[in-house]
Amino acid sequence: MSLPSATPTPITPPRVPVIDLETGLIDRSWYMFLLSLFKEAEKVDGMLKGPPVSDLAGEIANAAQNAQLAAQNPGAEADVAELQKTAQGLEVKTCCLREEVAVLQNAVQSLAVGPANTPHISPARYGAFNSTTTQRAALPDTAYAVTYDTEELSLGVSIPTSTRSKVYVDREGVYNIQISLQFDNTHSGDHTVHVWLKVNNSDVANTTRRLVLKGNDDDKVAAWNYLYQFKADDYFEIMWATNDVRVELTATPSVSLHPTVPSAILTVTNNIDPH
Numbered sequence: 688m689s690l691p692s693a694t695p696t697p698i699t700p701p702r703v704p705v706i707d708l709e710t711g712l713i714d715r716s717w718y719m720f721l722l723s724l725f726k727e728a729e730k731v732d733g734m735l736k737g738p739p740v741s742d743l744a745g746e747i748a749n750a751a752q753n754a755q756l757a758a759q760n761p762g763a764e765a766d767v768a769e770l771q772k773t774a775q776g777l778e779v780k781t782c783c784l785r786e787e788v789a790v791l792q793n794a795v796q797s798l799a800v801g802p803a804n805t806p807h808i809s810p811a812r813y814g815a816f817n818s819t820t821t822q823r824a825a826l827p828d829t830a831y832a833v834t835y836d837t838e839e840l841s842l843g844v845s846i847p848t849s850t851r852s853k854v855y856v857d858r859e860g861v862y863n864i865q866i867s868l869q870f871d872n873t874h875s876g877d878h879t880v881h882v883w884l885k886v887n888n889s890d891v892a893n894t895t896r897r898l899v900l901k902g903n904d905d906d907k908v909a910a911w912n913y914l915y916q917f918k919a920d921d922y923f924e925i926m927w928a929t930n931d932v933r934v935e936l937t938a939t940p941s942v943s944l945h946p947t948v949p950s951a952i953l954t955v956t957n958n959i960d961p962h
Contacts, residue, residue: 715951747822811958813859814844817949822936829958832885833868833925833936833951844955855922860957865953866925868909874933882909885924891915900934914959925953 816835824831832852843857855864858906877899884894891913898907916921927936939948 691920693782729766741854744768764959777904787866809858810842811956812843812856812862813957814841814854814953814955815839815847816841816854816929816953818951819938819947819949821924821938822950824927824934826933827932828928828929830926830928831868831952832840832912833927833955835951837949843957852924853922854953854955855920856955856957857919859918860913860916860959861959862955862957863912864915864923864925864961865912865954868925868927869906869937869948870909870934871937872902872934875903875933876931877901878929878931878934880907880929880934882911882925882927884913884915885926886915886917887921887923890926906937917957925951 693785721931816839817837818833818835819837822831822834834851835846836851840844845855845857847853847855849917864884865883868882872878880898882896882898882899896909896911898909900907917923936950938950941947
């Protein structure tokens with residue numbers, strides 16, 4: 688007798704409502720789960736309607752008795768051997784039936800406890816960082832990485848203190864990178880700033896944005912986001928360059944009116960499903 692395979696339909700965790708709020712009917716995933724439970728119960732019921740274990744035990748007893756009677760008759764060695772073989776086969780059949788019924792009963796009981804094969808969902812990765820210091824370019828038209836000195840919160844996204852600019856992710860996924868850079872022109876005249884994304888020490892194509900600061904004390908905030916598919920342990924940097932060193936990333940201390948103005952704010956999340 689072959690053992691029917693228990694293949695319950697996996698459904699979402701119990702937080703999914705049983706009733707679909709839009710239709711007022713049972714949720715499809717719960718319907719499929721209950722249907723699979725019903726089918727497994729039918730399999731067990733069908734097996735129990737087969738030869739009962741007690742009947743097989745009676746067949747074994749009868750076969751053993753016939754073997755004993757045959758042994759009392761001269762020249763009945765062949766009959767004895769055949770009856771012994773029959774009894775052994777019935778005993779094996781009984782044992783297998785008991786085991787298969789027990790396995791199916793356990794499968795149904797486990798299904799009744801709750802949805803099977805609930806996937807483990809790892810928490811989303813995130814990080815929030817900023818810089819409370821002013822950052823300057825030592826040379827014009829030279830690339831510099833934005834640095835950060837404060838970690839507000841993070842999980843799976845980190846910045847080593849040895850670099851302060853390289854942002855590492857510990858898990859593969861699509862990440863949303865949001866930046867806010869406070870640029871200030873401390874000199875008269877129009878000056879230009881370029882900002883772009885760099886991943887694993889390579890500039891990412893089509894990520895550069897340009898800002899023009901006009902005149903003394905003109906300031907602008909570079910605020911936008913990038914989406915990027917990372918592998919585990921990849922890192923990225925936000926790069927900037929200016930054609931005049933008197934353009935800087937300016938941080939302003941807190942006052943009674945407002946808290947500190949960071950020179951750079953960075954947030955990173957991977958709550959996007961690429962599939």
